Amino acid sequence: MxxxxxxxxxxxxxxxxxxxxxxxxxxxxxxxxxxxxxxxxxxxxxxxxxxxxxxxxxxxxxxxxxxxxxxxxxxxxVMAAVKGFGPEIPxxxxxxxxxxxxxxxxxxxxxxxxxxxxxxVDYSRVRDYSLRVLQWRPGDVKALYRAGVATLEMGDAHTAKQYLTQACREQPNDANVRKQLQRVEEKLNRELQKEKAMYRGMFSPSLKSGSGEGINQTNGAGGGV
The missing domain is CATH 1.20.58 (Methane Monooxygenase Hydroxylase; Chain G, domain 1)
Known part of the structure; x- marks a missing residue:
């Protein structure tokens, strides 16, 4: 609280x-x-x-x-965008x-x-603020860490890994950075396993039924050759 x-x-x-x-x-x-x-x-x-x-x-x-x-x-x-609408600032x-x-x-x-x-938590705003910091201070570890955390929470583990890897290079002994980097690796691994399972599901059944049930169903539905 x-x-x-x-x-x-x-x-x-x-x-x-x-x-x-x-x-x-x-x-x-x-x-x-x-x-x-x-x-x-x-x-x-x-x-x-x-x-x-x-x-x-x-x-x-x-x-x-x-x-x-x-x-x-x-x-x-900022003022360059509104030039002419107020007193000139030297x-x-x-x-x-x-x-x-x-x-x-x-x-x-x-x-x-x-x-x-x-x-x-508004992770989109956290990421935006952190990226503004990185525009002016590219190696800022806190901004890299927060950008990584926010991007990971928003679902983009690949980009989050880039931020957190750079933060880890800057401060290799930071426990929080390493913890979040581990979360990224776990998420990427889960995504990889899901992708592999999806491809197995796409191709394995078609190979099994390619010369049997599948043809019969097609012929029956189309009343074909």
Whole structure:
């Protein structure tokens, strides 16, 4: 049970909606210094981490989303798509860009971890958040692990094996990674056995009845030759 008495059924979308005023406020105050916004986002991430440690998953999710919404107005990749609809934002300095990406990556990673703690897990969202992390930090073991777990739960054992194998290469002694990789191998083996059984079922009966019952049935049904 999550701490804080929060409603575990609250969807991530509700957390985003609750944070919309924050996004609007930052859009309307372009004069706010970039470093101030970056520090605000980092502080929200820190608060989210504290809520996560307290197992208050709902509040943690809300903080991580608020941090991402603050950063959204600074992200050149996002703002390029809406160019001309607001005040021009000057390019970030390399150090600012690094700070933004690090906070984004941490928030997406932590959101995936939060979702895995919920009673009803949205594995599709866990995978999507983990893949966003891997875009910017390809060797991130936590993201590889969570992407693997989510993909396996969604039924794609072959792709899950790729993520978990890479995670195992990065951290060969991680017990959780090895456990999930074993689950993948077991699922793949079951699928292989089912496939073999299916082919045996397809071909064996036809060989046995190829010159007997099958021909008689065909002749009888068609009144043929």
């Amino acid at each position: 999550e701490a804080g008495g929060g409603d575990e059924s609250m969807d991530v979308q509700e957390a985003v909606a609750a944070s919309e005023p924050t996004l609007s406020r930052h859009k309307r105050t372009p004069a706010k210094p970039v470093w101030t916004l970056l520090e605000e986002a980092a502080q929200m991430k820190t608060e989210g981490n504290a809520f996560y440690r307290e197992k208050n998953i709902r509040s943690a999710i809300g903080r991580y989303h608020r941090a991402l919404l603050v950063l959204r107005g600074l992200d050149s990749d 390019p970030l300095e390399p150090q600012q860009e690094a700070s933004l990406r690090n906070t984004q990556v941490d928030c997406y990673n932590n959101l995936a971890a939060c979702l895995l703690q919920k009673q009803s």
